Amino acid sequence: MNSKPIYSEQELVALLQQRNEKAFGYLYDNYSGALYGIVKSIVTDTEIANDVLQNVFVNIWRKIELYDAQKGRLFTWMLNIARNAAIDEVRSKGFRDSQKNQSLSENINFEGAVTAPAIEDVGLKKVVTKLKGELRVLVDMSYFQGFTHEEISKALDIPLGTVKTRIRSALTQLRTMIQ
Amino acid sequence: MNVQDYISSGIVESYVLGLASDEERIEFEQMCIQYPEVLSARNAFELALEKQAIENVITPSASIKNKIFEEIKVTVKEESQTLALAPVKKLNWAKYAAAASVVLLAGSLYFNLNLYNKNKTLQNNYDNTIAKLNDVEKDIQILQQNPNVKMASLKGMDVSPASYTTVYWDTTSQDVYLMINNLPKPASDKQYQLWAFLDGKPSDMGLIEITEKPLQLYRLKKAQAAQAFAITLEKKGRSDLSTPAGDVYVMGKL
DSSP states (O other): OOSOOOSOHHHHHHHHHTTOHHHHHHHHHHHHHHHHHHHHTTOOOHHHHHHHHHHHHHHHHHHGGGOOGGGOOHHHHHHHHHHHHHHHHHHHHHHHHSOSSSOHHHHOOHHHHHHSOSOSSSHHHHHHTTSOHHHHHHHIIIIISOOOHHHHHHHHTOOHHHHHHHHHHHHHHHHHHHO | OOHHHHIIIIIHHHHHTTOSOHHHHHHHHHHHHHOHHHHHHHHHHHHHHHHHHHHTOOOOOTHHHHHHHHHHHHHHHHHHOOOOOOOOOOSTTHHHHHHHHHHHHHHHHHHHHHHHHHHHHHHHHHHHHHHHHHHHHHHHHHHHHOTTEEEEEEEEOTTOTTOEEEEEEETTTOOEEEEEEEOOOOOTTEEEEEEEEETTEEEEEEEEOOOSSSSOEEEEOOOSOOSEEEEEEEETTOSOOSSOOSOEEEEEEO
């Protein structure tokens, strides 16, 4: 990033809450690339990824009141909005393509989902590929595909408690990799 | 609980990456308030994650920024109700054009005013909902801080796998609270009923009056002993409420 930080995070949030367009432009210039990175690691199709990114920023603009600084940094909040929006997009498409009116746990094709990834060599996704086999699959399914621990437990036939402890252990490894 | 063990358990990463369950999330937020070292571990991971993301940007196509600004400006215009009037050329039909523009202006003002009022109502509803949600969150935090309160997550059964509710049971006062995280709206002739199980036998914990509000906390009958809880969907107006007859929607052990 070559643009100089002209706002502190606190100032930025305050201005955004007053619907300041200049501050919003600054937010876009400084964070769109990072958020696009997470969207692209979940959504393969560039056009759909563009739509998702557009919705993400419109939602940030509209829902900035919901941001609570006590619960985390602004970027973390935006990152979660972007991740959720991308997963929702992929999942709703999955629903459209596969059988309708069926329960999620029974009909999602986990095998295909794991072996048909989006971009592999960007950002967090690249770090995740360094995890060993099973841990990588678990993080991929939970973080990049949004499956709940229960769904993963059923799909991979691993006890729920084990799914949880392994994901936790994978995440602590991830932390040491990015620090 | 050892705070260092808690920090290194992976909860920090789960929370920040949005993978923690509702209960874990609420507990973690509480821990951040109580223990500065938990808060600083969260901050450190958030910063590392942000730095990692900033170093790995993919620049989106330049047209997206314009589209976003066009979309948000629509909202801004609705709020500010400003109107720009184009100059009317002095031709024979100028006065008709002027008259027409006055009519248009009046119509447009009326339209904007309508939008403005709608916006205001929506904002009020929204504020009310947020305030109510905050109240519920406070109640839940009070419950969770009480060491005598046991919790059971009731997970969706086959009839409704996405359903999810939580029971808080105060073992001292024997009060039972039910939080409905997700439960389908029942047909008008049906009603949910909560059950407590002891040694496999159900006992009636009361009927649940579902309201439209999100994330409601319901207080039900007191329970002296229980090992599990479940919710069934029953016909309204049953004469004997002591045994369940309908489908089980959610169930969970303490």
